Amino acid sequence: MPDIGGAPVAKARLAILISGTGSNMAALLYASRLPDCPYEVVLVASNNPAAPGLALAAAEGVPTFARDHKGVPRADFDAILDAELTRAGVTHVALAGYMRLLSDGFVAHWAGRMVNIHPSLLPAHKGTHVHEAVLAAGERVTGATVHLVTPDLDGGPILGRVRVAVAPGDTAETLAARVHHAEHQLYPRVVAELVSREVRPEALLDRVRALALALPEAEERLTHGTPGFFVRGGTFFARWSANHHGDGRTAVLVKASGVEEQAALIEQDPELYFRPAYLGPAGWIGIRLDTGAVDWDHVEDWLTRSWRASAPKRLARLPI
Ligand code: GAR
Numbered sequence: 001m002p003d004i005g006g007a008p009v010a011k012a013r014l015a016i017l018i019s020g021t022g023s024n025m026a027a028l029l030y031a032s033r034l035p036d037c038p039y040e041v042v043l044v045a046s047n048n049p050a051a052p053g054l055a056l057a058a059a060e061g062v063p064t065f066a067r068d069h070k071g072v073p074r075a076d077f078d079a080i081l082d083a084e085l086t087r088a089g090v091t092h093v094a095l096a097g098y099m100r101l102l103s104d105g106f107v108a109h110w111a112g113r114m115v116n117i118h119p120s121l122l123p124a125h126k127g128t129h130v131h132e133a134v135l136a137a138g139e140r141v142t143g144a145t146v147h148l149v150t151p152d153l154d155g156g157p158i159l160g161r162v163r164v165a166v167a168p169g170d171t172a173e174t175l176a177a178r179v180h181h182a183e184h185q186l187y188p189r190v191v192a193e194l195v196s197r198e199v200r201p202e203a204l205l206d207r208v209r210a211l212a213l214a215l216p217e218a219e220e221r222l223t224h225g226t227p228g229f230f231v232r233g234g235t236f237f238a239r240w241s242a243n244h245h246g247d248g249r250t251a252v253l254v255k256a257s258g259v260e261e262q263a264a265l266i267e268q269d270p271e272l273y274f275r276p277a278y279l280g281p282a283g284w285i286g287i288r289l290d291t292g293a294v295d296w297d298h299v300e301d302w303l304t305r306s307w308r309a310s311a312p313k314r315l316a317r318l319p320i
Helices: 023-032 052-059 074-087 104-109 130-136 172-199 201-213 259-268 296-310
Strands: 012-018 039-046 064-066 092-095 114-118 141-148 158-165 218-223 226-231 236-242 250-255 284-288
Touching (some): 012 023, 012 052, 023 052, 023 092, 023 172, 039 074, 039 172, 052 064, 074 104, 092 172, 130 141, 130 172, 141 172, 158 172, 172 201, 201 250, 201 296, 226 296, 236 296, 250 296
Parallel strands (some): 012 039, 039 064
Antiparallel strands (some): 114 141, 141 158, 226 236, 236 250, 250 284
16 A cells, blocks of 8 residues: 555634524634634624624634625625635635625635535525425425535535425424524534545645646656655656655645756745755655645646656657
8 A cells, every 4th residue: 555644734724604693604714613623713704793603703713704795796895705705715605694695706716615505405496585485396305405506506416415304383483593503503514525635645646646647658656655646657747755755745846847846836935845855855746735725737737747858859859
């Protein structure tokens, strides 16, 4: 078994958007304070400055942002929100009773990293007045769903659902209260699964491997016990590095043009780049993958560049 490492990974930085009570926000927040939770709540934001959830978040010491959306065009409002999320270093967004449609641009920016909770077993009963609709239809079972947010309202890929029985004599209020209990169990678990899926060293290595092996005549072989990628007839162009000598980093190592570029890169972005042990003097550069928000296009560019520098001449000229 290759050692792909058990480097401690940075926690995902979650923003929660609310419009009202914020009980799901509270569930996410308190779950984040339990040991080993893979996310932390770094911002609670609202389009309703009077949302009770804001006061709770503030009392718990969580930074908040509130702005009334009235009179502000949707795209402008979402741009303001996006700027706040960026400022807070947010990596993932959870909508928790955020009762405002989001612009396509905002949704596209957070694609794959933004989730919503909805009080029904989706795809049944999208939209509002869900519990009334469940009761009117005489259904015996309802529930809650967490899904990725896409431009299709309440229609993105489902990440998790929990069932809730409709009890005799239930009203929309009693049903809503019970569905809330179920939501509070479901939401933290699904968010934790989503963010861990991305930051687990195994998942990161899978992604590096897929990009590296997509390059012409690239192959994988263990080097010093960890996965490395080389070009047939050429040399290694990428190496996996996870908690190497306990450095706490999960990274891919690639070839820069030399130690000068290596130093310039580290100076430009010391959070992202580092000088790897052993390969550092040879001009290799470490690109961290445990920052919580990997720019995979950037990683792919580096792999391609490093591949080119390592490939035999007949291949290095290939247009990729
Ligand atoms: C929750 O039941 C959530 O599922 C719902 O709003 C409620 C917010 O409660 N969201 C939607 O209907 C979205 N389509 P909370 O403020 O107490 O978390």
